Amino acid sequence: MGSLALVFCLAAWPAAPAPFAAGPGQETYVSELIVEPIPYDVVFRFDRSLPSGRMKKTKDGSPGTSYRMVQRTMRGGEVLRTRVLWERRIEPVPAVIVVGRPTRPVSRGSYTRMRVLEMEATAYCPNSCCGSGNPKRTAIGMRAGPGVVAVDPQVIPLRTVLFIEGYGLAVAGDTGGAIKGLRVDLGFATHAAALKFGRRKVRVHVLGKA
Numbered sequence: 477m478g479s480l481a482l483v484f485c486l487a488a489w490p491a492a493p494a495p496f497a498a499g500p501g502q503e504t505y506v507s508e509l510i511v512e513p514i515p516y517d518v519v520f521r522f523d524r525s526l527p528s529g530r531m532k533k534t535k536d537g538s539p540g541t542s543y544r545m546v547q548r549t550m551r552g553g554e555v556l557r558t559r560v561l562w563e564r565r566i567e568p569v570p571a572v573i574v575v576g577r578p579t580r581p582v583s584r585g586s587y588t589r590m591r592v593l594e595m596e597a598t599a600y601c602p603n604s605c606c607g608s609g610n611p612k613r614t615a616i617g618m619r620a621g622p623g624v625v626a627v628d629p630q631v632i633p634l635r636t637v638l639f640i641e642g643y644g645l646a647v648a649g650d651t652g653g654a655i656k657g658l659r660v661d662l663g664f665a666t667h668a669a670a671l672k673f674g675r676r677k678v679r680v681h682v683l684g685k686a
């Protein structure tokens with residue numbers, strides 16, 4: 477997270493009640509108040525009353541703020557020491573997103589969102605019509621089907637938990653020759669359901685265990 481540091485130079489004063497112009501060998505102190513925003517987390521929770529693939533924001537997040545008064549000891553334009561005189565934190569408040577029924581391979585609990593990706597999704601079914609080789613098992617030995625999606629492991633590591641808008645919770649459980657870059661292949665129970673989904677743009681929330 478790139479932190480935007482707003483730096484206010486409050487005061488620069490000599491070490492002791494001394495001459496205004498510090499001599500070349502004399503130490504001076506410079507104090508700065510550094511104000512930095514603290515980003516908030518996005519927490520995902522399950523709600524069985526919502527259909528799979530649906531999500532609802534139940535609480536807005538708000539960023540926190542960190543205030544630090546830093547004192548630098550200078551001599552001849554050079555920083556000799558830096559110390560934090562005091563520190564205050566206003567903690568961020570996480571946003572809460574409630575998502576629909578978890579699919580079978582995803583364990584319950586709370587998740588934190590790591591990032592959001594706009595991806596191009598296609599659909600498959602676990603039968604031989606949609607795959608080559610062993611159609612029922614994925615690259616990491618999972619049972620192919622609903623909740624199991626193929627990804628490019630360079631983009632999303634295998635076994636990562638995802639929430640895909642319009643689809644639901646899923647595990648990155650497979651790879652595929654055509655699945656490169658911002659592509660994802662979603663598992664469905666039947667070939668008809670996969671055809672119905674077709675190909676479309678989806679928002680993918682990459683989750684981590686909270």
Ligand SMILES: [Zn+2]
Nearest residue numbers: 601605606667
């Ligand atoms: Zn199929």
